[in-house]
Amino acid sequence: MTESGAASNFIREMVLADHATGKHGGRVVTRFPPEPNGHLHIGHAKAICLNFGLAQSVPGGVCHLRFDDTNPTTEDPEYVKSIQDDVKWLGFDWHDKLFYASDYFERLYEVALDLIRKRHAYVDSLTADEMRTYRGTLTEPGKNSPYRDRSVDENLDLFAKMRRGQFPDGTHVLRARIDMGSPNLNLRDPVLYRIRHAAHYRTGSAWCIYPSYDYAHPLSDVIEGITHSVCTLEFEDHRPLYDWMVAHAHTSRTPQQIEFARLNVAHAVMSKRKLLELVDRSLVAGWDDPRLPTIKGLRRRGYTPEAIRNFCEHIGVSKRDSVIEMQLLEHFIREDLNKRSNRVMAVLRPLKIVIENYPEDLTEEMEAVNNPEDPTAGARTVPFSRTLYIERDDFLESPPKQFFRLAPDREVRLRYGYIIKCVGVVKDSTGTVTELRCTYDPETRSGGPQAQRKVKATIHWVSAAHAVEAEVRLYNPLLTADLAAIPAGSDWTTYVNPQSLERVHGCRVEPGLRDTVPGVRYQFERIGYFCVDPDSIPGKPVFNRTVSLKDACAKTGTLAAK
Structure with missing residues (x-):
């Protein structure tokens, strides 16, 4: 724990050390990169606080808000606006650092062409089921696709036709040529592009091929000059692929991926x-x-x-x-x-009480403190009259020993008001208590001469004639x-x-x-x-x-x- 009571933050310590040593040229640039396919939850709040907080921890630090919008079938402008509203409501501002992965589609396509030319990527024509079979398992290595050794020219031609929309969905994909025998399944020639004839909420029908998250995300970090790419632990096995993408982007910018445990809250839906x-x-x-x-x-x-x-x-x-x-x-x-x-008084399950010796035509204004924790909050007045409502749970006709609230022949203090005594109980035909008859001691008003007379309980109330339903x-x-x-x-x-x-x-x-x-x-x-x-x-x-x-x-x- 730190002196402030906050739990230790190994990522913040890493970022501060990098800044102090001049790594990344002394820059600290983080990003919060949601996919606009749903509304944010408390787990995202942790990521927002972390990424924006890291940027705020050093002079000149910057945090981008970037929408990783590479899946046209699940994304919607409603989610984009909602996410921006939520980030601002949490107290953070990206200023002019608002970005979209979809703005980089042309640049990502050019990088893909470069990967093909350098034989780091190829167009594969296996079906989805065949790809799963060829991929292998955690204990068995994968097998090279029969299309893996297509020529550069054939790959370039097929990829260009994919972009022009000449093939149906699912007929081809672009894959990275890495290592089908790798123990890390993410490095077994991962998919970089899929054919998807679907309109994008920002680019319309300009594209019918869309980059995968594992391809677009690290390259977007490179394009934006991100220094510390913070993500949750499920991406730890993806880090070698992230680093491979960055290395093959041929850039001097080398963002560093750092993983942390996601937030899991008991009995809450976090998916x-x-x-x-x-x-x-x-x-x-x-x-x-x-x-x-x-x-x-x-x-x-x-x-x-x-x-x-x-x-x-x-x-x-x-x-x-x-x-x-x-x-x-x-x-x-x-x-x-x-x-x-x-503070205010409210009665959730009302039980009526009538104070028999209180004048029928009298209404008093009781002074009530608004917030004892805030001296500037002042006070308010609450109307008090002959007929009141109290919480039904604050009365028991036959109370156990440790029950100190209202009961027959027992006194309690009304909050900000008088001490009252229950002298009668009214029931309906089913035996349910419908009304209490009480008396009050006029000398015991709060602030009065006998206000300190001791009783064992204070209960809240509202005036029946003035209360709002x-x-x-x-x-x-x-x-x-x-x-x-x-x-x-x-x-x-x-x-x-x-x-x-x-x-x-x-x-x-x-x-x-x-x-x-x-x-x-x-x-x-x-x-x-x-x-x-x-x-x-x-x-x-x-x-x-x-x-x-x-x-x-x-x-x-x-x-x-x-």
Whole structure:
């Protein structure tokens, strides 16, 4: 751990050392290179914070935002805009360093021609099944394709015809000529180009051959002058291929690939393919569903960019895969919201109480502190009247020994108000408690002469005549099991938690929340942190529970990965 409490970062140390020694001419140029085929999630947030943070760690450091848009069948301008919005919301700016791999298509094609001329690439006409057979296995070497020794002229002619669209999809590919006997399967003549008669969202129908990721990615790094190409561990076996591509690009620019462990969060879906399946099958409400670990979902749920950045800084980077418990992320959002969120009173499951000795026509204004953590937050007034709502869970007719809240013949303090005593219970025909009859001690108003009279519990409330009806959405883990624990071949979506969303209607909140703005965050006293949802309309607010008040990490002192 560093003095700031952040986990150690071996990549940052490497970058600082390279900068100090003048490697790469003293430059530090990183990039965040998403494929625009989906919306970003918390794992991408870690990569964003890492790459932009590395650039910010040295004077003159630069981080590019580059879209690796080489697959026309899955990419969409909607994703491009969404990714840019998410990066900016997290607090980072690429300034004028916005790039697209599709802008390099012509240059990538010219490099491919050079590889063919130097016999480092050839056009292969094996079918996809034949290629898999020829490739070999982890224990058996591959075999050379019968087309591997085509002449340079024949390869150039075939590749030119591929570009002109003279062949159907799948009839030919361009492959690198490396080593079919290599123990690293990625070096067994990998595919560089495929025929794909599909329009690209930026280049239209100008191309019908598209470069592979393993080809376009390292060459894009070279073109942009990237110094440190940071990626997740699954690309570690691809590093020899990355280095081969850079070496055969014949450039003085030699970006360095560095791998780190990706972020895995327990009971969270961290695969864009699986997230898309959830959305397409309407198992969630969309990419911004607050149950999802997408940046849009977390934002709608009420998470702040500061909390996400602090979380990413704390977990750091390592070379070992691990699973982070969701409670750790929740710790950081609680810590942040505790400092920035105003307190309000809300009753999720109302139980009416009538204070029998309180004047029927009287309404008092009780002064309430907005945020005790922020001296500048000031105070507000909350109306108090004869008829109130309290939480149903704050009353038990036959309480156990350790229950100190309201019960028959028992006193509690109303937050910012008086001490009351339950003197009667009203039930309906089913025996359900529908109303409590209470009395109050007028000398015990908060701030009054007997305000310090001791009782064992303080509960929150809202005035029935003034409260605003609201919907509250409570969220639980989306999955009932970790994806890694789900049996192979089974339908993982059957593990979607049917209790992951609970809509609570008929809640009551303070009158000041009647027309609150979507995105504003509050602490509902004694309940948790909540955010106003975009589904709210004037007079009918909807609140998403961001996180409860209980913090298991702080209680146990464990702020580490599992």
